[in-house]
Amino acid sequence: MTTTSATPTHEPPGPAAPPPPPPGRWSTLRPLVLRLHFYAGLFVAPFLLIAAATGFLYAASFQAEKMVYAHELTVPDVGESKLPVSEQVAAARQAHPEGTVSAVRPSPEADATTRVLLSGVEGVDADHTLAVFVDPYTAKVRGALEQYGSTGALPLRTWIDEFHRDLHLGEPGRLYSEFAASWLWVIAGGGLVLWFSRRRARRKLRGTSGRRRTLGLHGTVGAWAAAGFVFLSATGLTWSTYAGANIEDLRVSLGQTTPSVSASASGASGGEHAGHGAAAGAGGDAGHGVGLDKVLAAARAEGLGDPVEIVPPADASSAYVVKQVQRSWPEKQDSVAVDPATGEVTDVLRFADYPVLAKLSRWGIDLHTGSLFGLPNQIALMLLAASLILLILWGYRMWWQRGRGSAFGRPIPRGAWQQVPPLLLVPLLAAVAVLGYFVPLLGIPLAAFVALDVMLGEIAHRRGRRTYASGATPKR
Helix, strand or coil, rough: CCCCCCCCCCCCCCCCCCCCCCCCCCHHHHHHHHHHHHHHHHHHHHHHHHHHHHHHHHHHHHHHHHHHHHHHHHHCCCCCCCCHHHHHHHHHHHHCCEEEEEECCCCCCEEECCCCCCCCCCCCCCCCEEEECCCCCCCCCEEEEECCCCCCCCCHHHHHHHHHHHHCCCHHHHHHHHHHHHHHHHHHHHHHHHHHHHHHHHCCHHHHHHHHHHHHHHHHHHHHHHHHHHHHHHHHHCCCCCHHHHHHHHHHHHCCCCCCCCCCCCCCCCCCCHHHHHCCCCCCCCCCCCCHHHHHHHHHHHHCCCCCEEECCCCCCCCCCEEEEECCCCCCCCEEEEEECCCEEEECCCCHHCCCCHHEEEEHHHHHCCCCCCCHHHHHHHHHHHHHHHHHHHHHHHHHHHCCCCCCCCCEECCCCHCCCCHHHHHHHHHHHHHHHHCCCHHHHHHHHHHHHHHHHHHHCCCCCEEEECCCCCCC
């Protein structure tokens, strides 16, 4: 029996494996967002830490002010009826004849004192006033304190407010807070994107330890607080030095500026800054013309309820201005001008007639400062400030935990931008350039960082130890 050996058959090779799909747009952007979030958080965090700590104190200062200055703010006994405002002002002027009366805030509540505001008082800052507190039932003066701003901040809150705003360094100091506000939304937005791009399993806190647990805490708290941070950043920029001026210019071009009642006794329109001189109370006379009592009665007839502020005429051709000053919800911001010769209302401005952006700006600022919803608003701000402080501390801890051996804070590799397709990179750079123009304390530091980063990268490349982000290759 013969056997035949089987000859091997050569089958044609199967089809080649398909190449891996090109990376998606997000996968190319994520390293860039990660690097921006890392370095922005690293270098901006000290400024944010100061802003958060002082902001926490400011939110708490409203309640502290009520306790510290309870003697001046309240009356010992509530009487049956309040004395005329003119008598209360006369008592205040007898006790404090210095300066001129720039405004009067009649007692807004049964147990609250009346404030008579004096400008041009020696020893008081030019942009502050001396508030004389008068018992509306007995006309007894219960004290005098320096006051600042439209919310009537007394010394404690004023000191904290200025510390938060400019570190008591004046206009140069305001750059710190604008710098922090300019970058807060970028850091918060980048962190939020990074957090939700991580797989759900990697976001769990239970059973984790070390850097992964710190990252989980940092990301979870940051995700919950991100919307609040963006809001604080946006509203903080509205009254900053440079970005705030650009926002104001934009509102002017759109016809969305905040209007003001005409302070002309004839009722002629005064434009955007009408009544500014009267508000300053330069040369104001609380007893001019028909007097405060009839002026207040005329304003009440127009529906202006407490709390109100009466501003005397600035000169012979100006009118009294009575305006509501309630910043809590619902806001009362109506105002009227009253002719001092006849006691007739010459102009009326309702908050309901404000342009949309003017209303949004008013609400945003009052929410930012803790006035809009009172105590709940202030508690929410303190929670946001505390969460930002924790996020900064966790962020620095993660930086420490990134180190290897003796290295402190191993950096995120360079080259992330090289992975971004030009069709995505060019519009992104254009958007950043436009944004940097309108928010210069974001644009200028970002440009400086990029220039420095490129320079350091080139130095490292020449020394033969340049590093790139995962997947990036050096350009030939």
